[in-house]
Amino acid sequence: xxxxxxxxxxxxxxxxxxxxxxxxxxxxxxxxxxxxxxxxxxxxxxxxxxxxxxxxxxxxxxxxxxxxxxxxxxxxxxxxxxxxxxxxxxxxxxxxx
Numbered sequence: 001x002x003x004x005x006x007x008x009x010x011x012x013x014x015x016x017x018x019x020x021x022x023x024x025x026x027x028x029x030x031x032x033x034x035x036x037x038x039x040x041x042x043x044x045x046x047x048x049x050x051x052x053x054x055x056x057x058x059x060x061x062x063x064x065x066x067x068x069x070x071x072x073x074x075x076x077x078x079x080x081x082x083x084x085x086x087x088x089x090x091x092x093x094x095x096x097x
Contacts, residue, residue, distance in 0.1 A: 009072030015044055019070055023048075026064045032085050035073075043074035047089060053079040 009015070016033050023031050023046055030049040035042060046065065048057075056062065057079070067075050080089070 007072050012044075015071040015073050019044060019046060023065070026061055030082075030085050032089060034089070036076075040074065043076050044070050045076045045078055047078050047080055047085055049082050049085055050079045051082065053081055 010018070012035055016035070019033050023033070027048060032047045034045050034047065036045050037043065050057070057065070057077075065077060069075050
């Protein structure tokens with residue numbers, strides 16, 4: 001059986017609230033939480049702005065955030081460059097390039 005099996009999940013609202021609170025206690029920079037889906041199904045994603053997204057996370061932060069699941073949801077951490085969250089992720093621009 002997959003580690004992402006059919007266990008009970010917290011509501012999206014509760015999972016997002018707890019992940020935001022956990023991340024806020026660890027991270028100094030910008031972050032956001034989104035629910036997304038891919039070929040594997042639904043997931044909760046923590047976006048973290050870092051200077052160099054290709055570099056590994058600081059060991060303390062990596063250990064504090066590392067999980068395969070968050071309250072029953074498949075959990076992904078995505079590192080993005082400075083400004084990405086406001087300019088791209090949360091942009092309200094309607095231009096579709």
